């Protein structure tokens with residue numbers, strides 16, 4: 616087997632063709648909203664209703680039948696199944712908060728920026744599955760206190776989930792693939808360097824190059840380039 620541990624980092628670009636807006640592209644979410652209003656703990660304290668409604672809209676979008684995993688999500692799940700069946704290791708780290716990787720069938724996945732379909736108890740720190748609208752009047756399912764539940768999203772200035780697991784995976788990666796992320800937000804933006812230090816081959820799959828130090832880059836819509844690249848790996852694996 617050419618690569619024993621394949622680590623993939625995904626960002627908003629992989630879900631763009633499923634109808635979910637990215638953050639920083641033209642028509643991205645941050646064109647219509649100030650990050651400090653909707654994606655910081657301070658913004659939530661200042662105007663919780665605005666923050667609830669921003670994420671309620673995005674959570675509701677996931678129920679739209681037109682929003683479904685695209686060929687890139689599906690290709691990653693298929694690759695994981697065949698690579699692990701051959702005895703390889705596969706880790707998917709996603710910055711996305713949608714559920715499209717899970718719906719596509721990905722298994723060993725780290726949603727480092729949280730998940731739209733869960734709510735976080737601000738008292739216990741526990742996450743609970745949450746599919747409908749969330750508001751300040753919703754009671755927590757674990758401690759039933761008036762303490763508010765908040766969207767289970769890692770905001771700016773907060774520490775992403777499972778960072779230890781991310782770094783442990785990167786330390787043993789021999790292939791690192793970055794898909795559909797601008798690489799502007801740390802610590803995820805630093806994962807390329809960590810993988811390089813571990814000696815991994817590094818590949819970017821994106822609509823356009825984001826930097827010059829990947830070993831290889833393939834550019835175009837994720838629904839095409841991800842499947843093509845993973846198929847070429849399968850061919851090499853025989």
Ligand code: NAD
Nearest residue numbers: 645650654728769770771772773774775799800801802803
């Ligand atoms: P910071 O320096 O305190 O670090 C941000 C931390 O929060 C990082 O650990 C990051 O991983 C994490 N984080 C929390 N919520 C996140 C989320 N929803 N998405 C991504 N990462 C999240 O915070 P900062 O200085 O406010 O911002 C970090 C970086 O983001 C900076 O480099 C900044 O330039 C950039 N930024 C970009 C925009 C924009 O694109 N319009 C706006 C604000 C900040």
Ligand code: APR
Nearest residue numbers: 626627628631637638639710795796797800821822836837
């Ligand atoms: N196929 C492949 N790549 C695409 C496509 C597509 N169809 N459409 C857009 N892209 C690429 C863009 O070229 C860009 O490089 O996806 C990237 C999207 O970048 P961002 O909008 O910055 O999204 P992301 O990198 O995921 O943002 C990181 O910022 O605010 C936070 O929490 C948020 O997790 C998010 C983090």
